[in-house]
Amino acid sequence: MGEVIRRTKNGKFIGFYLRFYDGGRRRQIASKQPSAAEARKMLLQIEARIARGQAGIEDRRTDWPTVAALVDRFCAEYSRPRIKNIDKHRAQCRSCLKKVLPALGKRCTPQVTEDDVAKLRDALLRRHAPGTVKNTLATLSTAFAWGMRQKLAPRNPCKGVERPVCESAIDFLSRQELTRLLRVAADSSMLQHVAVSLALRTGLRKGELFGLRWIDLDLESRRLTVARSFNTTPKSGKARHLRLPIELVPLLRQWRDQCPPSPDGLVLPHGIKQSRMIGIDTMCGLPRLMRLAGIRRLPRPWHTLRHTFASHFIMSGGSIMALQKILGHADLRITMLYAHLAPDYLADEMDRLKF
Template sequence: MARVKSKKYAGVYLNKLTDGDITYSINYKDAENKKTWFTVGKKSSGITEIYAYNKRNEFINKIKLGEEPPAVLKRKKKDIVSLDSVALEHYQLKENHNRNNKLSKRKYEMHVSPILGKKDIKSITVEDTQKLQALKLKEFAPKTVNTILGELSVIFNYAIDKNIIVQNPLKKLRSLKVDNVRERYLSKEEISILLDYAKTDEQLHIFTLLALTTGARVGAICKITPRDINFEAKTISVLDEKNNEKYTAFLGSDELEELLKNRVQKLKIDTAVLKENEANLYDQIKLKARTILDKLFNNEDIDSKHKVVIHTLRHTFASHLAINGTPIFTIQKLLNHKDIRMTLRYAKLAPDTGRDSILKLGF
C-alpha cells in the first residue's frame, strides 16, 4: 500500500503493511534543499506518529545547524562502497587469470589507495581524478601517471559491470602527452660520483651497484634473496615482474660480489638481500635513491626527458653496453625485453656506424 499522509503531523507518512503492521516515514529538505525520505520504523517496534514527527523536527534542527542527522549518517555509512573494497574484489577475481595481477595490485595500493581508497566509489568525481593526476605528475613521468590512472580506470569499469556505479569519471580526463624517449643516462664520471655518495649507506650502495651492473628494475632488485645468487657461476636469478618470469643477470662487479657475500651470511635464504627493518623495502629504496639522484644531478628547472630518475640506472646500464659495442640482441637479452623495438633505442650509441663496412666495399 502507498504511503498515506498523517492527518495530525506535517511531514509524517504511514504505510500499512500486508501483515497489519504500520511503517512510519518522514520527509524533509536536506542541506542541499533536496526532498529526502527517511523510514523511522514500525509500529510493532514501538514507533508512533508523534515519535516520527519529533524525529523529523530533530533532523530539521540538525540541518539548520549544519549537522548531519545521526540516523541518516549511520544509514549512509552502511550504503558506502569504498574504492578499496571494489579494488580488492576486482584483484581477487583476477588472481588466477592474470599473470600481472600482483604488479597491478601493488601499483593501485601504492599510488591510488592512499589518496582515494577510503572514499565512496560513487562519490569520486572527475575533479578527484584530476587532483590525483596532478599530484602524481609532481613525482612521476607522464607515461607512469597514465599507467596509474589506467589501473584506476579498470577498477571503475569493473564497478560499472557490477552495477555499483553508472559511469567512469576518468572518461572525461585527458591522458597526458608522452614522450617515450628518455635521453639521459649517466656518464662514467657521474657513475663514480654516485657510487662515492652511496657508499655511506650499505643498503643504497648495494642497490646502486645492482641497478648499474644488472639493469634490473627496482621491484626486481628488492625481491633478490640469497637463494637467487650463485657466487660460483657469478649469476643472479632476477624476477621480471613486468613479464612475470625469471631471467639471468650477472655479477659483473668484484665490489658488489664482496658486499653481497658479507651480507648474505647474516640472512635466511629466502629473505630479501636489501631488507634491513620492518619498513616497506620498495618504498624505502625508492626514497633513498630518489633523494640522492635529485641532490646530485637534478635541479628545479630540468625537463622530464633529462631528469635523472631511478629508471635512469637501467637506462645507463643498457647505454654503456651499446657504447662498448655489445650486440643489440645481447642487450635485449640482458634487459629481458620481449620486443626488440624497446632495445633498438640504444643502437644509435653503438660505435659501429657502418663507415668501416662501406669503406671495405672498395668501390
C-alpha cells in the first residue's frame, strides 16, 4: 500500500508527496495537489494502473506513434534468430495485423487499453474463426512488446486480455478413404503415387516431403533423414532420423530410376519446371486425387495426410513418445492431441468405481 506524506521544510509546508511501489521498486513523487484528499485520490489512481499492469505514472511524452505507425515499423523491422524466412514472416504479420487497423490504427499507442483490445476481440469473433482471432491478438501483443523495447509504446494493452478458445479438432482419413486414395494415386502419375505414399507412411510435413533429397534416403539400410523443409531447415530447426517403412522401399527404388533430375537431387521435383522445387501453394494434384477417391473437401489436404498417419499409428498401438520423435514435435503436449485414439486410453478406468 502506498501512502501520502505531508512534507515540510524549515517548518514551512511544501506539499503532499506520494510514496508507492511500482514494479517492485519504491517510488516517491510530488503530487502537486492542493489537499490531502486530492493527493489520496491521485495515489489510488496510480495504484489502480499498476494493478492493471500499466505504468504507475502516465508518461507526459507527446510524440507517441499511432498503432498504424507501430504496425508499419514492426512489419518492416521485427526479427528473431529462429525465424527461417523473415520476409515471409513479416508479410504474414502484416496480413494478420490489417484486421486491427480499422478499430485501433489512428490511436496513439498509450491510448489503447485492455478494454479496447477486448472489444476488438469480440468484434473480430463475429467475422472470423476463433483461431484467426487468437493469432491476430498474439501478433498484436508481440508488436506492442517489441514497441515497448523500441520506446514506441509505454505498455502492452494485450497483456491480460483473455484470448478465444480454439478446439483442436484433428481430421484424418478413415482406413477405407486412405485405401481408395492410394489406389487412385497408383493409377495417376508416378510422382503423385510416391508423394501420397510417403506422406501416409511417414507423416512428413508438406515442406519436408518436397524438400526431401535422394542423399537423405538410404534404401539399403532404410535410413530416412529429415533435414529440410522445402529449401530451408525443418520446423523444429533440427534434422531428425527415421526408419524408412519397408513397404516404401520397392516403390522408391522404381521411382529412383524414373525420377527427373533436379539441381538439389529432389525425390519429388515438382513445379512449373521439373527442375524447380515445389512452391508452398502448389498442391501437386492432391485435391483432385481426393475428389476422385470420393473424399470430402479438406482445407489442408497435405496436413490431413500427416494427421492420418499419426492417428492410425496411435490406433494401431504405437507409442505416444515414439510418435513425438517421428513427427518432430518439440513439445509432447502437441503429440498428446492424438492420445485419445490409443486403444487402451482410459480403457478400464471408468470401471474402477465400485458401489
